[in-house]
Amino acid sequence: MTADTTNGTPRAAAGAPPPTGVAAADRALAPDLARGLMLLLIAASNTAFHLWKSTTYGPSGWQPVNGGPLDHAAQFAMITVLDLRVYPLFAFLFGYGMTQLFLRQTAAGASERDAVRLLRRRSLLLVPIGLTHATLLMAGDIVGYYGVMSLVVGWLFLRRSERALLWWAGASALLALVVTLGPTVTALLQGDVGSLGDPDTEPGAAAYAADEHSWAAATATRFKTGLFVTFAAAPLSLVGGGTLVFLLGFWAARRRILEDPGRHLRLLRRTAVVGVAVGWLGALPAALAHVGALDVPDDAQSEGGALTALRDATGSAGGLGYVAAVALFVHWWTRRPRRRGNLAVTAVSAVGKRSLSCYLTHSLLFAPLLSAWGLGLGAHLSSATMVLFATGVWLVTVAGALALERWGLRGPAEAVLRRAMYGRGPSRGAPDPPLSRN
Numbered sequence: 077m078t079a080d081t082t083n084g085t086p087r088a089a090a091g092a093p094p095p096t097g098v099a100a101a102d103r104a105l106a107p108d109l110a111r112g113l114m115l116l117l118i119a120a121s122n123t124a125f126h127l128w129k130s131t132t133y134g135p136s137g138w139q140p141v142n143g144g145p146l147d148h149a150a151q152f153a154m155i156t157v158l159d160l161r162v163y164p165l166f167a168f169l170f171g172y173g174m175t176q177l178f179l180r181q182t183a184a185g186a187s188e189r190d191a192v193r194l195l196r197r198r199s200l201l202l203v204p205i206g207l208t209h210a211t212l213l214m215a216g217d218i219v220g221y222y223g224v225m226s227l228v229v230g231w232l233f234l235r236r237s238e239r240a241l242l243w244w245a246g247a248s249a250l251l252a253l254v255v256t257l258g259p260t261v262t263a264l265l266q267g268d269v270g271s272l273g274d275p276d277t278e279p280g281a282a283a284y285a286a287d288e289h290s291w292a293a294a295t296a297t298r299f300k301t302g303l304f305v306t307f308a309a310a311p312l313s314l315v316g317g318g319t320l321v322f323l324l325g326f327w328a329a330r331r332r333i334l335e336d337p338g339r340h341l342r343l344l345r346r347t348a349v350v351g352v353a354v355g356w357l358g359a360l361p362a363a364l365a366h367v368g369a370l371d372v373p374d375d376a377q378s379e380g381g382a383l384t385a386l387r388d389a390t391g392s393a394g395g396l397g398y399v400a401a402v403a404l405f406v407h408w409w410t411r412r413p414r415r416r417g418n419l420a421v422t423a424v425s426a427v428g429k430r431s432l433s434c435y436l437t438h439s440l441l442f443a444p445l446l447s448a449w450g451l452g453l454g455a456h457l458s459s460a461t462m463v464l465f466a467t468g469v470w471l472v473t474v475a476g477a478l479a480l481e482r483w484g485l486r487g488p489a490e491a492v493l494r495r496a497m498y499g500r501g502p503s504r505g506a507p508d509p510p511l512s513r514n
Contacts, residue, residue: 103429106334106406107169107176109421110399111428112477114165116470117398119438121158123462125216126446129455139366140459147459148367154463155363160388161355163218164321164395170222171229171325172334178234179329188235194497195234199227201496203306205432205489210302211295213439219432220306221313228314229322238330245323249392252317256389291449321392334399337407344407347400355394359387423474426481433487434473441469 130140138159139151174195181191206220233241312318333340362383364370409421427434446454446465457465480487486494 104335105410105421105425106337106403107172108425108428109406110165110334110402111169111431112424112426112474113398113402113428114162114169115427115431115434115438115473116467117158117162118166118435119466119470120463121154121162122214122216122438122442123459123466124154126442126454127457127459127462128446128448130458141366143458143460150459150463152363152367154459155366155387156356156359157394159359160391161359161394161398164392165398166218166395167222167225167318167321168325168328168395168399170226171322172329173325174226174230174234175326175329192230192234195230196227198493198497199223199230201493202226205493206306207299207302209436209439210305211299213298213443215298215301216305217302218305219435220302221310224306224310225313225318225322229319233319233323233326236326238327241323241327241330245320245327248317248320248323250317252320252392253389255316256385289448291447294447294449321395324396334403334406337403338411341404341407344400344403348397348404351393351395351397351400353397354390355397358390358393362387422481423478426477427470427474430477430480430487430490432493433489434470434477436489437473437476438469441472442466 124139127140130142139155140147141151143151177198178188178191178195181194182188186194200223202223203220206217206223209219210217233244236244328334331340333343337344361370365383444450446452446457448455454462477487485491
């Protein structure tokens with residue numbers, strides 16, 4: 077079979093059956109490495125919800141305020157570096173992966189309609205997976221949420237031009253700023269910062285029903301929370317500017333920025349420096365207030381408060397900065413004549429290749445061990461020790477993913493999802509069966 081290329085993307089000869097998989101040797105390192113690191117950050121950022129015995133929560137209901145110096149240091153670091161900075165990273169990589177799959181299908185000869193149909197099927201499958209995960213283990217599941225988001229965003233924007241993607245991304249950014257910072261700016265101009273908060277905001281741990289001693293009772297709450305996150309939060313995010321990082325992921329995949337970071341070094345360096353700086357500085361006042369280093373009205377820290385709004389508005393910049401930093405690392409690392417640490421990079425990227433399986437495994441290890449209906453270990457941990465526990469959980473998934481990589485196997489969740497998308501196919505890392513052209 078002969079092939080030509082268009083914009084660096086292989087295009088199969090006319091009439092060739094479109095493959096649906098990608099060989100391991102052809103995978104770009106940066107997206108997989110970013111996904112693997114992202115899962116560590118997600119595990120760490122979710123730790124506060126498992127500290128169900130820590131009843132002294134700050135006004136925002138997110139991080140506990142009790143504990144010693146190490147705990148306060150962990151809380152400060154998570155507010156500055158992780159809170160609402162990891163999920164934009166996830167959304168960008170999700171959008172990037174969608175476009176990769178779309179381009180791979182069309183380059184192999186599938187029609188755009190068939191490629192979109194495949195992605196729509198994938199998005200629809202993610203919704204029941206996410207709801208099941210939320211109901212059984214983790215109320216704050218994001219798989220179903222991104223299933224709904226990708227279903228709508230893919231339908232509206234996946235076939236748009238690069239110029240259109242950037243235009244709509246700019247509009248989404250402006251909308252997000254208006255929605256997030258509009259009330260804050262209005263109140264500041266009126267000199268009424270204290271009116272920005274909601275001191276009756278329910279603490280995050282209570283919203284997750286983490287103190288339920290009955291698994292069945294907690295399941296009912298988790299199911300309702302999962303329904304809200306999937307079918308209410310996702311549409312609200314769509315109309316509130318939440319499509320920004322998705323669209324930038326679409327655009328970046330069109331440019332193959334993560335596959336070939338050497339051709340985009342200036343953009344990546346600027347994004348890494350500016351994105352991380354904006355992300356961290358935007359969350360810094362909230363972190364300082366949380367640990368008592370900055371004296372502000374309590375309402376300014378609550379959900380909808382000035383500091384929380386500033387933290388939220390700068391989260392996307394931080395997530396994009398993290399992606400750019402990983403791409404720059406990959407460019408530097410792959411150009412080294414002697415690549416020390418190859419095992420670590422291989423192991424983390426193996427997690428990225430099996431991100432869904434590893435994400436679900438986090439809950440399988442977190443919930444039964446930490447929840448009140450399980451062993452209840454969350455009552456005996458603090459912010460600092462919970463971060464160590466989360467890191468240990470992530471390392472378990474690293475070991476499992478590396479073993480599957482050595483054996484040439486996909487993650488179990490990825491295998492099930494691919495089987496549902498494409499039908500029966502090889503269980504190992506070989507290409508999947510052709511996409512139906514019906």
